[in-house]
Amino acid sequence: xxxxxxxxxxxxLALFCIGLFGVLTRRNALMFLMSVELMLNAANINLIxxxxxHGNLTGQVFALFTMALAAAEVAVGLGIILVLxxxxxxxxxxxxxxxxx
Amino acid sequence: xxxxFVLPEWAALAPALVLATTALLxxxxxxxxxxxxxxxxxxxxxxxxxxVSLATAVWFILAGTGAEGVDAGYDLWFVVxxxxxxxxxxxxxxxxxxxxxxxxxxxxxxxxxxxxxxISSYDYMAGHAYQAEYYSLLLLxxxxxxxxxxxxxxxxxxxxxxxxxxxSYALVAILKxxxxxxxxxxxxxxIGALSSAIFVYGISLVYGATxxxxxxxxxxxxxxxxxxxxxxxxxxGILMLIGGFAFKTASVPFHFWAPEAYxxxxxxxxxxxxxxxxxxxxxxLFRVFTTAFPLxxxxxxxxxxxxxxxxxxxxxxxxxxxxxAATQQNVKRMLAYSSVGHAGYAMIGLAGLTVDGxxxxxxxxxxxxxxxxxMNTGAFLFxxxxxxxxxxxxxxxxRGLASRAPIACAAVAVFMFSLAGIPPFGGFWSKYFLFLxxxxxxxxxxAMLVVAAALVINSALSLYYYSRLVKAVWIDDPVTGFxxxxxxxxxGLYTAIVFxxxxxxxxxxxxxxxxxxxxxxxxxxxx
Numbered sequence: 184x185x186x187x188x189x190x191x192x193x194x195x196l197a198l199f200c201i202g203l204f205g206v207l208t209r210r211n212a213l214m215f216l217m218s219v220e221l222m223l224n225a226a227n228i229n230l231i232x233x234x235x236x237h238g239n240l241t242g243q244v245f246a247l248f249t250m251a252l253a254a255a256e257v258a259v260g261l262g263i264i265l266v267l268x269x270x271x272x273x274x275x276x277x278x279x280x281x282x283x284x
Numbered sequence: 285x286x287x288x289f290v291l292p293e294w295a296a297l298a299p300a301l302v303l304a305t306t307a308l309l310x311x312x313x314x315x316x317x318x319x320x321x322x323x324x325x326x327x328x329x330x331x332x333x334x335x336v337s338l339a340t341a342v343w344f345i346l347a348g349t350g351a352e353g354v355d356a357g358y359d360l361w362f363v364v365x366x367x368x369x370x371x372x373x374x375x376x377x378x379x380x381x382x383x384x385x386x387x388x389x390x391x392x393x394x395x396x397x398x399x400x401x402x403i404s405s406y407d408y409m410a411g412h413a414y415q416a417e418y419y420s421l422l423l424l425x426x427x428x429x430x431x432x433x434x435x436x437x438x439x440x441x442x443x444x445x446x447x448x449x450x451x452s453y454a455l456v457a458i459l460k461x462x463x464x465x466x467x468x469x470x471x472x473x474x475i476g477a478l479s480s481a482i483f484v485y486g487i488s489l490v491y492g493a494t495x496x497x498x499x500x501x502x503x504x505x506x507x508x509x510x511x512x513x514x515x516x517x518x519x520x521g522i523l524m525l526i527g528g529f530a531f532k533t534a535s536v537p538f539h540f541w542a543p544e545a546y547x548x549x550x551x552x553x554x555x556x557x558x559x560x561x562x563x564x565x566x567x568x569l570f571r572v573f574t575t576a577f578p579l580x581x582x583x584x585x586x587x588x589x590x591x592x593x594x595x596x597x598x599x600x601x602x603x604x605x606x607x608x609a610a611t612q613q614n615v616k617r618m619l620a621y622s623s624v625g626h627a628g629y630a631m632i633g634l635a636g637l638t639v640d641g642x643x644x645x646x647x648x649x650x651x652x653x654x655x656x657x658x659m660n661t662g663a664f665l666f667x668x669x670x671x672x673x674x675x676x677x678x679x680x681x682x683r684g685l686a687s688r689a690p691i692a693c694a695a696v697a698v699f700m701f702s703l704a705g706i707p708p709f710g711g712f713w714s715k716y717f718l719f720l721x722x723x724x725x726x727x728x729x730x731a732m733l734v735v736a737a738a739l740v741i742n743s744a745l746s747l748y749y750y751s752r753l754v755k756a757v758w759i760d761d762p763v764t765g766f767x768x769x770x771x772x773x774x775x776g777l778y779t780a781i782v783f784x785x786x787x788x789x790x791x792x793x794x795x796x797x798x799x800x801x802x803x804x805x806x807x808x809x810x811x
Contacts, residue, residue, distance in 0.1 A: 222481035229488035237495035279467035
């Protein structure tokens with residue numbers, strides 16, 4: 184028995200929403216990064232499932248690119264979180280609030 | 285046709301390749317002499333790279349590379365006047381990248397801004413520890429933006445967008461011991477990471493609906509009815525793509541990073557982000573929506589016209605930007621919100637598209653982004669000059685600066701009046717064309733009348749806060765104790781500011797050719 188495409192889409196949508204929920208509620212910058220990773224991986228599930236569904240490899244190859252870019256993004260993000268910690272002694276994203284309109 | 289000097293097809297990407305090479309050259313320089321304090325050499329390499337990229341892009345435009353009627357890939361050197369010689373756009377790597385007039389037009393914008401920022405950073409970043417890193421990050425981001433101009437597939441668009449974004453995050457936070465800079469970098473990064481996740485999910489949905497990532501193939505699938513069963517998924521995907529673009533162009537609903545990032549970032553980087561990054565965001569926005577989602581067929585599939593989304597976004601963005609700018613006391617924040625407002629003006633370019641037209645309004649949006657590249661970069665560089673001198677950040681602190689720096693203050697008056705759209709400057713012409721284009725589009729879509737009205741009202745409102753800065757520097761009495769010496773006249777900053785001011789004025793007589801190029805480029809992608 185094969186699993187239908189709609190199951191994959193529902194799974195990825197659920198993962199995306201969990202990630203989005205984490206982004207909106209978590210105050211720890213590292214948890215924020217992890218939530219963004221969930222959202223990116225939700226997209227990867229979609230890409231791979233749709234690649235299988237459409238019978239071409241474009242989506243799978245793009246998923247590889249997405250993973251590499253996600254890693255690069257985390258590298259830059261961790262660097263910024265590191266200087267955040269050095270300056271504010273905290274990784275809470277609500278602490279730096281000098282600039283408000 | 286003489287083949288005396290024939291370049292291969294990939295050479296059409298030269299403006300982006302030059303920027304990438306320069307960035308790597310700076311890394312090599314830094315690895316050979318990591319302790320080098322020869323800032324002049326590093327800054328000149330960066331500025332020279334940006335200028336060579338600019339020269340190649342201008343040369344290609346003049347030579348007609350990628351234009352209609354030029355044999356693709358050949359005769360980059362010679363202008364061949366052979367109408368009907370085929371579709372001019374040069375597509376590289378199996379259509380993943382495409383070099384046409386619009387790509388070259390935006391490569392010009394990116395490299396001009398990069399050159400101005402590199403020259404002015406020489407003074408601004410004096411005493412900073414990471415010189416070579418700073419300039420190579422700058423050029424890598426510029427490479428990404430230049431590639432965005434040529435990207436013709438959702439894959440290359442996403443990669444180029446990340447190549448532009450990742451160095452930008454680091455650049456905003458590069459003043460590592462400055463709390464403002466770190467806070468700005470953090471906020472920029474968090475919102476950027478969120479929006480790129482939304483963007484890539486949008487890409488996956490569009491891929492799911494059509495089975496393709498290359499823009500023309502997406503359009504073909506939609507046209508052939510291959511996506512008819514997935515209208516909802518396609519519509520949701522398009523909506524998420526708009527979210528990603530809104531971040532890059534600093535428009536509603538992802539605009540709130542802009543004031544923070546611009547205020548905390550080093551001022552030349554704020555200039556870079558608000559001009560080049562915004563222009564690059566718009567070029568992919570234009571290309572994706574004109575190439576991949578042709579208005580008529582997409583409307584049939586998803587059930588509503590995407591121009592409506594842009595009409596709403598354009599009106600909301602320009603209104604939010606201008607009203608928020610009017611309440612600011614901090615000059616840099618005022619400019620940041622004004623840049624949000626200008627994103628709204630440029631978005632009219634997509635809002636005004638109709639099934640069988642819109643060259644004028646799209647071309648006008650491109651012109652506006654070019655003019656904006658000069659006047660807004662100049663305005664931010666003036667703020668950089670003020671920060672260099674240690675003048676404060678608010679309008680109050682800028683009072684009477686004209687007695688100290690008349691030339692820079694004359695330039696800032698030019699920038700401000702041009703940003704507001706006062707007749708003798710470049711900014712007036714692009715807004716005038718936007719207005720004409722909106723009126724023209726209103727013939728088929730009466731909502732465009734509202735957009736045209738919003739454009740006029742917002743421009744009038746913007747005159748209030750732009751003239752406040754001019755009044756502060758020229759008319760108000762100097763702050764007491766103001767005649768102390770600021771510590772010299774920074775040559776690099778002055779050169780960049782004066783050059784930007786001259787270009788803002790020179791664009792007035794030169795607007796004919798610019799308008800021609802922009803409208804040609806717009807009609808080429810609308811075919």
